[in-house]
Amino acid sequence: MLNEVVISAQALVKQFKGQGRIVTAVDSVSLEVRRGETFGLIGPDGAGKSTTTRVILGLLRRDSGTSSVLGFDSMRDVYEIRERTGYIAQQFTLPGDLTVMENMRFFADLHGIPRKLQKSSIAELLKFAGLTDFTSRPAGRLSGGMKKKLALACSLIHRPAVVLLDEPTLGVDPVSRREFWNLLGNLRAEQGLAIFVCTPYMDEAERCNKVGLIYKGRLIAQDTPAGIKKMIPGHLIEFKPARFEAARKLMTGMPGILEVQTYGAMLHLFVDEVESRQKQIEAVLEGQGIAWSGMRVIQPRMEEAFISLVRRQEASENGQ
């Protein structure tokens, strides 16, 4: 059933209490993930990504709200959920002294898969993960990228309908990161799995078909990557000023400039209208004798959108 809701959270709250204070790690989060969707929960460290994931899986108790996986309640139906979901915890490590094959068998046994069935499904998963030639290598001696792929294969051994991955590409180099995401793409395209991924990497958000931006426990936006980028008003002009700080001060608060972001040696300006504002910017820079190069209009990426949305959130909190 396409469009079936696989993961659901409504007004989910999780608080941690200790040392006389209460920290709200997950603050009224509502989200939905449907079959065939890759949902990215994106946000900085400490924003509440892992806690949200653990509450949904029933590994932590929620304080209020509802959450369910495949219609099973996170708190009541923990075992039903566990049988039907794959999960890779953050910095999860496989037994390093077991070989690739032994690891696969170990996880198959844990899930109570009969030995007879194991043979074909393990072979299939190893092929999928590109590990067929490494079956007798101890997991501890695999490269970082291969370890992640093995972890993914192990999490799929019981043919789950949904997988939840908590920062699965942490510390992995770009080549392996791309390969890992290609595997996730294949899972979605070929098997229609629902995939829930937590990541701090904005470029990975572009590989999801739905994204939730989480910040300080709150979901501040939830949409397709294209939809999120559309939430940012105006157009983005990029240029490299010769005197960076002076130019930045000049541009901040200038009429028609909605927001100023820095990007290495470059300035990113969100403007309400391109043509007239570009002329205005050039005139102001010239007037102050500041040279510049490479002025052009660019498409905002997820990262620019995220920074802008977070700032807006902070401004609205501070304003009240």
Add this chain to the structure above:
Amino acid sequence: MVNDTLMPGNTAGLAGADPVVAENLTKRFGEFTAVDRVSFQIHPGEVFGWLGPNGAGKTTTIRMLLGLIRPSAGKLSVLGFDPVKETKIMQAHVGYMSQLFTLYNDLTARENIHFYGRVYGLSRKALARRQEEIIQMAGLEGRENTLTANLSGGWKQRLALGCAIVHNPRVVFLDEPTAGVDAISRREFWGLIYAMANKGTTILVTTHYMDEAELCQRVGFINQGRLVAIGTPDELKQTHMRGQVLEIDTPEPDRAVRLLKEAQMKKNLPIDEVALYGAQIHVVVPSADEFLAPIRQLLESEGLLVNTIEWIMPTLEDVFISTVLDPSEKR
């Protein structure tokens, strides 16, 4: 303090001299060649990205530049010094920060800066002034008396950078300084990098984030110990991308990927890579002009609606992967 004008071989004062020069730099560990005849220069005040997969030889290169390990062969010069023979003098002018930076959690931010300043041999008087400069530079005002243990990841990272440059080095080596740090903190950190570079500091930085690599003025790609490409990000996109990228927008991306993979497997079309990007698909082909129409035709002949199909600029990540991955030995 060291008086560099008296130092033999120090050409750092000469206009135009490159602060970092490596010629046929090689490091072997037994049978294994970690760095293999690598040559490059970094220009004064440049932000140079040193990129490669895990185990490519990035950190080994930095350790040689720092004089921590001896090259097996080749020449190396940092600020005109020989890192092997003039280690101590060179280190007085070089800063280093790794992803495993060590800060004392039970000291405050200011105390950490003070401690590192003393280690680098700054006088108390010089340090009193320098300390405040660092606090300002790193944006730590208001947090200077906070225990380091209570600082968040982004603050700690900026404090670590402050400690690494307390002695005002002219060259700074940053080994994955932003690993595990969120997007907003990474932006701020890159602001600091450019603030240093604008004051003439030369910077070598390694990173796993290709979007950060785009921020470098020049980058070198190292793979299996060899330098495989060097240039500005824009140059590399034009010269080192094998094939061109087509972006396809369709209401049925999953089915389109299956069709394209099938065509790739059956070798009906010379497709290098098919990857799902959210609702879109990226396909790498030898020529966008030549294969745009056949790909559109293939999808439409299966009854698939193609909203748009267009040739897009590769990202530096596309180029990196294309450069380090030989198609004959895809992992």
